[in-house]
Amino acid sequence: MANTPQSRKRIRRNARRADVNGARVSRIRTFIKAIETAIASGKKDEAEAALKAAQPEIARGVAKGVMHKNTAARKMSRLTKRVNACG
Template sequence: MANTPQSKKRARQNEARYQINKARRSRIRTYLRRVEEAIASGDKDAAATALREAQPELMRGVTKGVYHQNTASRKMSRLSNRVKALG
C-alpha cells in the first residue's frame, strides 16, 4: 500500500482517472454497439446515422487518452466499410 504522501495522492488520482476512463470507454462502446445493431438489422440509413454519431465520440476518446489513434481509426474504417456494404 502507498506510504508516502506523494504515493497516496497518486493512488487517489489513479482511482479518479480510472473511473473517468471507465465511463468514457463505456459510453464509446454504447455508440459502437448502436452501429453494430443497425448493421445487423440491415437498415443502411440508421447505420449511417449511428456511425456519424459514433465517430466524434470515438475520436474524443483518442484525445482523452482512452484509445490509441490507430485503434480508433481502424474501428471507424471497419465500421464504415460494413455500412457501405449494406447498400
C-alpha cells in the same frame, strides 16, 4: 502500501481517473454497438446516423488517451466499410 503523501494522493487520483476513463470507454462501446445493431437489422440510414454520431466520440477517446490513434482509425474504417456494404 503507499508511504508518502504524494503516493497516497496518486492512488486516489488514479482511482478517480480509472472511473472516468472506464465510463468513456463504455460510452464508445455503446455507440459502436448501436451501429452494429443497425447493420444487423439492415437499416442503412439508421446505421449511417449512428456512425456519424460515433465518429466524434471515438476521436474524443483518442484525444483523452483511452484509445490508441491507430485502433480508432481501424475501428472507424471497418465500421464505415460495413455500413456502406449494408442494405
